[in-house]
Amino acid sequence: MTTIESTAIKPDKTALPVSAAASPTMAALRQFARSPAGVVGAVVLLFLMLATLFGPSIYGVDPLDIAGAPFTPPDADTWLGTDYLGRDILAGLLQGGRATLTVGGVAAIITIVIGVTIGSLAGFFGGPIDTALTKITEFFQILPPLLFAMVLVTLFGQTLTTVTIAIGVVSWPSAARLTRAEFLRLRNLDFVKASRAAGAGNGHLILLVVLPNALPPIIVSATLAIGVAILFEGGLSFLGLGDPNTMSWGLMLGQNRNYVLNAWWTVAFPGAAIFIAVLAISLIGDGVNDAINPRLRKRG
Amino acid sequence: MSDGLNISAPADVLLDVNDLVVHFPAGRRGMFGPPSKVHAVDGVSFRVRRGTTFGIVGESGSGKSTTAQAVMRLIPMTSGQIVFGGENIADFRGERLRLARSKFQIVFQDPFSALDPRRRAGDLIREPLDLLGIGSPREREVRVKQLLEEVGLPPQAADLFPHQFSGGQRQRLCIARAMAPEPDLIVCDEAVSALDVAIQAQILNLLKKLQRERGLTYIFISHDLGVIQHFCDEIAVMYLGRIVEQAPAQVFFSAPLHPYSWSLISAAAPPGPLRDRLKKDYLVKGDPPSPVDPPPGCRFAQRCPFVVERCRDELPILQVEAEEHFIACHRTGEIAPPDFASL
Amino acid sequence: MPPVLSVKDLSVSMNGTKGMVPVLEHLSFDVAQGKTMALVGESGCGKSMTALAIMQLLPEDFRVTSGSILLDGVEVLSASPKELRSLRGDKMSMIFQEPMTALNPLYTVGDQIGEVLRQHRGLSRRDAHAQAIQFLKAVQIPAADKRVDAYPHQLSGGMRQRVMIAMALACKPKLLIADEPTTALDVTVQAQIFDLLSELQDDTDTAIVLITHDLGAVAELADDVAVLYAGRCIEQGTAHEVIARARHPYTRGLMACVPHLQLGRMSNHASAELDEIPGMVPPLGARGPDCAFLPRCAFAGAICRAQPQPPLDRIDAGAAVSCWRHQEITP
Ligand SMILES: Nc1ncnc2c1ncn2[C@@H]1O[C@H](COP(=O)(O)OP(=O)(O)OP(=O)(O)O)[C@@H](O)[C@H]1O
Ligand SMILES: Nc1ncnc2c1ncn2[C@@H]1O[C@H](COP(=O)(O)OP(=O)(O)O)[C@@H](O)[C@H]1O
Ligand code: SF4
Ligand code: SF4
Ligand SMILES: [Mg+2]
Ligand SMILES: [Mg+2]
Numbered sequence: 001m002t003t004i005e006s007t008a009i010k011p012d013k014t015a016l017p018v019s020a021a022a023s024p025t026m027a028a029l030r031q032f033a034r035s036p037a038g039v040v041g042a043v044v045l046l047f048l049m050l051a052t053l054f055g056p057s058i059y060g061v062d063p064l065d066i067a068g069a070p071f072t073p074p075d076a077d078t079w080l081g082t083d084y085l086g087r088d089i090l091a092g093l094l095q096g097g098r099a100t101l102t103v104g105g106v107a108a109i110i111t112i113v114i115g116v117t118i119g120s121l122a123g124f125f126g127g128p129i130d131t132a133l134t135k136i137t138e139f140f141q142i143l144p145p146l147l148f149a150m151v152l153v154t155l156f157g158q159t160l161t162t163v164t165i166a167i168g169v170v171s172w173p174s175a176a177r178l179t180r181a182e183f184l185r186l187r188n189l190d191f192v193k194a195s196r197a198a199g200a201g202n203g204h205l206i207l208l209v210v211l212p213n214a215l216p217p218i219i220v221s222a223t224l225a226i227g228v229a230i231l232f233e234g235g236l237s238f239l240g241l242g243d244p245n246t247m248s249w250g251l252m253l254g255q256n257r258n259y260v261l262n263a264w265w266t267v268a269f270p271g272a273a274i275f276i277a278v279l280a281i282s283l284i285g286d287g288v289n290d291a292i293n294p295r296l297r298k299r300g
Numbered sequence: 301m302s303d304g305l306n307i308s309a310p311a312d313v314l315l316d317v318n319d320l321v322v323h324f325p326a327g328r329r330g331m332f333g334p335p336s337k338v339h340a341v342d343g344v345s346f347r348v349r350r351g352t353t354f355g356i357v358g359e360s361g362s363g364k365s366t367t368a369q370a371v372m373r374l375i376p377m378t379s380g381q382i383v384f385g386g387e388n389i390a391d392f393r394g395e396r397l398r399l400a401r402s403k404f405q406i407v408f409q410d411p412f413s414a415l416d417p418r419r420r421a422g423d424l425i426r427e428p429l430d431l432l433g434i435g436s437p438r439e440r441e442v443r444v445k446q447l448l449e450e451v452g453l454p455p456q457a458a459d460l461f462p463h464q465f466s467g468g469q470r471q472r473l474c475i476a477r478a479m480a481p482e483p484d485l486i487v488c489d490e491a492v493s494a495l496d497v498a499i500q501a502q503i504l505n506l507l508k509k510l511q512r513e514r515g516l517t518y519i520f521i522s523h524d525l526g527v528i529q530h531f532c533d534e535i536a537v538m539y540l541g542r543i544v545e546q547a548p549a550q551v552f553f554s555a556p557l558h559p560y561s562w563s564l565i566s567a568a569a570p571p572g573p574l575r576d577r578l579k580k581d582y583l584v585k586g587d588p589p590s591p592v593d594p595p596p597g598c599r600f601a602q603r604c605p606f607v608v609e610r611c612r613d614e615l616p617i618l619q620v621e622a623e624e625h626f627i628a629c630h631r632t633g634e635i636a637p638p639d640f641a642s643l
Numbered sequence: 644m645p646p647v648l649s650v651k652d653l654s655v656s657m658n659g660t661k662g663m664v665p666v667l668e669h670l671s672f673d674v675a676q677g678k679t680m681a682l683v684g685e686s687g688c689g690k691s692m693t694a695l696a697i698m699q700l701l702p703e704d705f706r707v708t709s710g711s712i713l714l715d716g717v718e719v720l721s722a723s724p725k726e727l728r729s730l731r732g733d734k735m736s737m738i739f740q741e742p743m744t745a746l747n748p749l750y751t752v753g754d755q756i757g758e759v760l761r762q763h764r765g766l767s768r769r770d771a772h773a774q775a776i777q778f779l780k781a782v783q784i785p786a787a788d789k790r791v792d793a794y795p796h797q798l799s800g801g802m803r804q805r806v807m808i809a810m811a812l813a814c815k816p817k818l819l820i821a822d823e824p825t826t827a828l829d830v831t832v833q834a835q836i837f838d839l840l841s842e843l844q845d846d847t848d849t850a851i852v853l854i855t856h857d858l859g860a861v862a863e864l865a866d867d868v869a870v871l872y873a874g875r876c877i878e879q880g881t882a883h884e885v886i887a888r889a890r891h892p893y894t895r896g897l898m899a900c901v902p903h904l905q906l907g908r909m910s911n912h913a914s915a916e917l918d919e920i921p922g923m924v925p926p927l928g929a930r931g932p933d934c935a936f937l938p939r940c941a942f943a944g945a946i947c948r949a950q951p952q953p954p955l956d957r958i959d960a961g962a963a964v965s966c967w968r969h970q971e972i973t974p
Contacts, residue, residue: 021461024418190414193374198428198477199401212418359829360800466923467686496685497856501900501919508916523830530902530917554907567834568904571862583834586785587799640907 031291038287044280052097063091099248107229110168115175123183141173182214216292223285320380342541355532402481409490411470415462422458468499540599646673647850653710681865735818736811753791778809801832873935880962
């Protein structure tokens with residue numbers, strides 16, 4: 001912190017820093033930009049997003065069209081080869097990325113929204129509300145997530161929407177526990193009491209006082225939740241429970257899984273895409289974590 | 301338990317706390333035992349006159365902060381009445397309580413944890429005005445600048461974040477914020493204890509100035525008797541959740557009557573032969589016992605040098621000893637108080 | 644007899660983002676056997692840094708840039724890590740401000756005191772345990788033979804600080820550094836701890852460096868005082884002399900701004916205003932060559948602005964001060 005001590009003639013009561021520091025949010029962003037892992041992750045993810053957004057129209061091959069003989073290995077025409085029906089794998093990757101990344105993002109949002117809502121109410125109010133919500137959270141937590149998601153998808157139909165919601169619904173308990181713990185810690189701090197004394201009601205306290213201070217770990221876990229959701233989607237599709245009508249990386253894996261020994265490229269490329277996306281996201285998570293919890297941020 | 305205190309409330313009483321009890325749950329005794337309770341505040345009654353400063357002293361854990369926060373309606377109370385400006389605010393709920401808060405405010409001990417680190421100083425000071433709907437947005441901005449000025453900070457301070465201020469400056473911010481809704485009562489819970497002596501003097505002078513200018517009433521909590529003597533008109537000594545002695549400052553520091561007050565005073569007396577004598581005769585040993593399920597009888601009995609059988613069985617009640625001098629001890633009058641003059 | 648601790652011209656700097664920033668400048672003092680030296684000053688004036696430099700426990704980024712620290716004739720600054728480990732504990736030890744964080748929550752207090760004894764004195768486990776009980780008794784912990792098996796969180800703050808003292812004294816060090824040992828404690832307990840320290844000192848003849856901002860404690864416990872301001876010693880002398888006749892405006896200000904308890908009939912609390920020292924300690928990196936107290940000083944004159952801060956000037960046997968105008972100021 002730079003403070004300029006004025007050499008004023010009269011004793012000076014009010015030596016203040018010369019200028020306002022950036023807000024904690026800006027400071028964290030700047031810190032993020034300095035984290036190599038975070039920056040690499042962000043660049044890779046951005047590349048993936050742009051590729052899936054604009055790739056299909058640039059590449060111009062319909063992923064559902066037969067582009068060549070089934071199981072054509074990668075060659076000059078079909079760069080990444082074709083699958084068991086002869087469809088172009090690169091086109092599939094470009095198209096399927098949209099669904100995969102969207103499922104990841106939306107499912108993570110669902111996870112966080114449910115988790116944060118339940119966790120913050122439990123942590124903030126405590127008492128019977130906490131007991132009840134914690135019981136519910138524990139109930140959801142002991143259900144095996146993959147099995148539970150499979151049941152949901154089987155019951156409500158194999159559409160992308162169901163898959164997304166199912167992933168969100170089975171993954172929120174850890175976010176809820178994290179949020180609850182943060183709220184329990186923060187709600188007794190003096191500045192929360194000070195706000196209440198200043199006339200803040202419960203809604204104001206939860207949303208504008210406690211939540212912003214609880215956000216750092218929640219943001220880290222939200223980032224990771226995206227990665228988990230992508231893996232989850234892959235897993236469900238691999239088991240044949242994805243949306244069969246929407247191209248996604250998971251679907252490509254699932255449909256080609258029987259041919260992995262004769263035509264490795266049909267599985268390796270979608271697998272690699274998932275791997276790279278999840279890796280990039282977890283690198284971003286690391287960067288965010290560094291930015292928010294600077295262990296060795298220097299003073300002076 | 302306020303038997304001794306039932307004199308009719310004079311008109312200049314701003315706050316009248318009656319038999320305040322705050323218990324916290326404390327798990328169970330053993331695995332199947334009855335649930336234990338922390339008797340943080342156990343039947344506290346006192347009155348604060350308008351425009352004066354009411355001091356509360358006591359060791360940590362004696363219930364000073366709990367009393368303060370219960371009176372501020374920041375933590376749930378077990379029972380009791382809090383009559384503030386003629387109304388029992390202990391009964392206030394929801395919106396009514398929220399709006400009533402403009403009249404009583406609090407300044408906390410630790411100026412580092414009492415300010416939301418993510419918001420700028422100006423926003424923090426404006427928060428009570430926004431929340432309580434005081435003035436138009438433009439008037440609020442003006443008021444923020446004016447408050448900063450009053451606590452001795454320049455207007456640019458409004459744009460800074462709490463971590464950019466020193467401890468003393470942060471405490472000024474906390475005071476400005478407490479002043480914002482123009483309260484009648486401000487509770488200062490160890491408001492200067494975390495500060496260096498030089499900064500402490502600045503803040504004490506600031507609080508005095510604000511009291512002079514606006515006729516504020518303070519409840520001033522501290523464990524530093526020197527500060528209490530300098531700052532307070534009336535003094536209450538707390539021990540394990542109860543007031544054991546209460547008197548006007550002059551009386552308290554010339555003729556204290558409770559053995560625990562003697563101990564506190566002997567620990568804080570200025571160095572010299574007087575202090576050595578006092579410490580030898582009156583300073584108690586050991587630490588305060590736990591407020592979890594306290595034994596019956598005088599709470600001070602375990603450490604009191606003057607304890608007799610009766611003290612262990614029967615809880616002494618706060619009673620009037622002289623005009624405005626209240627005391628809770630079975631042996632008042634039997635044991636000779638320290639004579640400061642002769643020493 | 645040579646002093647137990649002799650600090651000469653000690654300077655410490657921090658290697659910050661803007662290069663080396665002075666933290667402590669040219670500090671010198673001696674502590675003899677059985678004597679107590681008090682370091683006083685506001686937060687951030689460098690008291691703890693002095694203690695950590697003596698213990699060679701400075702945080703990374705901090706470097707001793709000049710001076711020498713002789714402990715019982717041994718130069719601490721050039722000691723190897725192995726020598727240091729045996730110096731710490733054997734010859735010097737330290738008690739910290741916050742007794743909770745300074746004790747390991749996972750071990751009983753008996754184990755922690757015993758560990759020190761076993762390491763430095765090669766006692767067996769059984770002997771160490773027995774000795775630990777003796778030490779707990781020495782620091783007046785009631786029911787020491789039971790408390791020896793307690794974990795730190797089961798003890799009150801006062802008892803934890805007693806345990807810290809027991810641990811620090813376990814190897815009969817020649818020098819004990821106490822960094823605000825009572826700040827976190829209650830007043831009655833503070834008085835007990837100070838009494839305990841001075842009793843133990845009478846028994847063991849340990850030299851003590853006491854860091855505090857409680858001038859009452861200085862009057863009671865210390866033989867000598869050094870007042871630090873912004874990393875510089877601005878007044879030094881016998882406790883008696885400094886308290887009775889403070890010469891530096893900062894020392895005088897520090898004493899005047901504390902409301903002293905007055906007892907008896909004449910106690911007149913209506914004293915309207917406390918004397919205050921305006922402003923605050925300049926932060927690291929904002930300290931120029933001129934008197935560091937200048938922006939806050941009510942006595943500052945032309946000479947103070949024209950000249951750099953004067954060196955600590957010995958006035959008589961009992962006092963030294965660093966102020967251009969001390970003669971005009973001191974009555
Ligand atoms: N780890 C650190 N990194 C950067 N600066 C530090 C660090 N520790 C201390 N300082 C700075 O070094 C200076 C001296 O600090 P020191 O802890 O010695 O003060 P002190 O006199 O002991 O104060 P207190 O009464 O608060 O304990 C201060 O300006 C402080 O801000
Ligand atoms: N939220 C709480 N839950 C349980 N015990 C509490 C809580 N707050 C305070 N206490 C206990 O109540 C007693 C009084 O505390 P407090 O009012 O903070 O004391 P003081 O301010 O006098 O130091 C202490 O024993 C403390 O541990
Ligand atoms: S009632 Fe008894 S134990 Fe309590 S303070 Fe009086 S003499 Fe001491
Ligand atoms: S040298 Fe000057 S400015 Fe510094 S303390 Fe002395 S009188 Fe004040
Ligand atoms: Mg308290
Ligand atoms: Mg320190």
